Amino acid sequence: MADIKSGVNLLFLREEELRQGIELLYFAYRDFTAEPDAILGDYGFGRAHHRVIYFVGRSPGITVSELLATLRITKQSLSRVLGQLVQEGFIVQTPGSRDRRQRLLELAPKGVELERMLTEKQRARFARAYREAGAEAVEGFRKVMLGLIDDADRRRFPARGADQRKRGEG
Amino acid sequence: MADIKSGVNLLFLREEELRQGIELLYFAYRDFTAEPDAILGDYGFGRAHHRVIYFVGRSPGITVSELLATLRITKQSLSRVLGQLVQEGFIVQTPGSRDRRQRLLELAPKGVELERMLTEKQRARFARAYREAGAEAVEGFRKVMLGLIDDADRRRFPARGADQRKRGEG
DNA sequence: ATTTTATGTCAGCCATGTTGACTTATATGC
DNA sequence: GCATATAAGTCAACATGGCTGACATAAAAT
Numbered sequence: 001m002a003d004i005k006s007g008v009n010l011l012f013l014r015e016e017e018l019r020q021g022i023e024l025l026y027f028a029y030r031d032f033t034a035e036p037d038a039i040l041g042d043y044g045f046g047r048a049h050h051r052v053i054y055f056v057g058r059s060p061g062i063t064v065s066e067l068l069a070t071l072r073i074t075k076q077s078l079s080r081v082l083g084q085l086v087q088e089g090f091i092v093q094t095p096g097s098r099d100r101r102q103r104l105l106e107l108a109p110k111g112v113e114l115e116r117m118l119t120e121k122q123r124a125r126f127a128r129a130y131r132e133a134g135a136e137a138v139e140g141f142r143k144v145m146l147g148l149i150d151d152a153d154r155r156r157f158p159a160r161g162a163d164q165r166k167r168g169e170g
Numbered sequence: 171m172a173d174i175k176s177g178v179n180l181l182f183l184r185e186e187e188l189r190q191g192i193e194l195l196y197f198a199y200r201d202f203t204a205e206p207d208a209i210l211g212d213y214g215f216g217r218a219h220h221r222v223i224y225f226v227g228r229s230p231g232i233t234v235s236e237l238l239a240t241l242r243i244t245k246q247s248l249s250r251v252l253g254q255l256v257q258e259g260f261i262v263q264t265p266g267s268r269d270r271r272q273r274l275l276e277l278a279p280k281g282v283e284l285e286r287m288l289t290e291k292q293r294a295r296f297a298r299a300y301r302e303a304g305a306e307a308v309e310g311f312r313k314v315m316l317g318l319i320d321d322a323d324r325r326r327f328p329a330r331g332a333d334q335r336k337r338g339e340g
Numbered sequence: 341a342t343t344t345t346a347t348g349t350c351a352g353c354c355a356t357g358t359t360g361a362c363t364t365a366t367a368t369g370c
Numbered sequence: 371g372c373a374t375a376t377a378a379g380t381c382a383a384c385a386t387g388g389c390t391g392a393c394a395t396a397a398a399a400t
Contacts, residue, residue: 014297015293017300017308018293018296018297018300019228019289019293020312020327021296021300021311022224022289022292022293022296023228023326023327024311024312024315024316024319024327025198025199025202025315026221027319027320027323027326028195028315028318028319029195029199030242031318031319031320031323032195032318034320045355046354046355046356047355047356048355048356048357051196054192058189058193063377063378064377064378064379065376065377065378072200073356073357073358074357074358074359075377075378075379076357076358076359076379076380076381077356077357077358079378079379079380080355080356080357081355081356083379096377099366099367099376099377100365100366100367101364101365101366101367101376101377101378102366102377102378103377103378103379119189119192122192123185123188123189123192125318126188126191126192126318127184127188128317129314129315129316129317129318130187130188130191130314130317132313132317133310133313133314133317134313136306136310137309137310137311137313137314138187138310138314139307139310140303140306140307140308140309140310140311140313140314141191141194141307141310141311141313141314141315142190142194143302143303143304143307143310143311144299144300144303144307144308144310144311145194145195145198145299145311146194146299147298147299147300147302147303148198148201148202148295148296148299149194149197149198149201150197150201150204153197153201156193156197157190157193157194216385216386216387217386217387218386218387218388233346233347234346234347234348235345235346235347243387243388243389244388244389244390245346245347245348246348246349246350246388246389246390247387247388247389249347249348249349250386250387251386251387253348266346269345269346269397269398270396270397270398271345271346271347271395271396271397271398272346272347272397273346273347273348
């Protein structure tokens with residue numbers, strides 16, 4: 001244990017710690033997407049469809065532009081999957097009332113059901129992980145994850161304020 | 171604040187909390203892969219090449235089978251990218267001495283350099299996030315992430331034991 | 341000697357990203 | 371009102387990286 005505080009060893013631990021973070025993120029994301037992917041296959045859909053369904057379900061009335069900005073893909077890529085989802089009755093488009101060029105997107109009942117099925121798996125995964133880790137760990141998780149995300153997207157996640165549950169209040 | 175403890179509202183907060191987790195993971199992974207992807211483009215490589223280079227660099231002498239198990243892809247998929255990396259001198263293969271059917275993989279100097287360039291971006295991202303969040307948050311992050319990962323892969327992450335630095339020891 | 345295992349290969353398919361060029365409808369600014 | 375900008379969509383072509391299926395080779399294991 002003598003050399004554990006040597007510069008070299010501290011550097012090694014740091015490197016090891018960072019690599020572990022990288023791998024945790026890789027494996028977590030891989031496993032996190034696996035279950036929905038399997039369900040999507042039954043519908044002839046892929047992961048891209050899930051993302052669209054998810055964010056439309058999350059923000060009913062979202063415009064195509066907003067969706068593009070969220071997903072950071074081209075409109076041609078989005079068009080392919082969105083077109084299918086509209087065609088097959090999972091998503092409905094209605095012209096914007098203020099700006100009639102816009103197509104406001106929302107889930108049709110069929111889409112709501114599929115969204116629930118898909119996201120349920122991921123929600124369950126998080127529920128288990130959160131429960132096992134405890135509230136304090138969840139707070140740390142949030143902090144680190146926010147730090148990993150590009151500044152431009154952090155605003156999507158409101159800071160834990162007075163109107164939200166905090167440690168010890170529940 | 172009166173209804174904040176009502177069943178309905180607790181359910182809402184829980185749902186919101188879980189969705190936030192889902193989105194944190196989605197955005198973090200998306201941003202985490204963006205920088206290396208840009209560099210890979212300059213080499214005519216893709217994200218799949220990065221994964222191979224990463225895990226070979228991480229475990230020099232790893233066999234093709236082990237790599238397949240880690241990545242959870244088919245050997246045909248791996249073959250495509252691994253073949254290129256060997257062809258272009260980023261990875262070298264040497265027959266296993268105990269089992270000569272195996273091809274033990276390790277990075278050539280060129281591969282080491284590329285690996286460093288790619289992973290450096292991700293390491294820096296984690297270093298910043300960890301530093302900003304603090305040691306306690308990092309511990310929580312680890313706990314939650316481990317909980318998200320399939321049981322089969324958790325063994326890749328040794329529990330923080332006596333031979334590793336713990337809070338307050340450093 | 342047979343069977344199993346580790347690896348590689350050929351061929352083709354699918355999903356999902358990209359660029360580039362162009363259209364249409366509507367909103368906005370002068 | 372007219373010119374321009376914006377929201378959305380479309381067609382075409384291409385790249386990446388998954389997949390299945392079938393088959394080949396060499397070495398290990400039984």
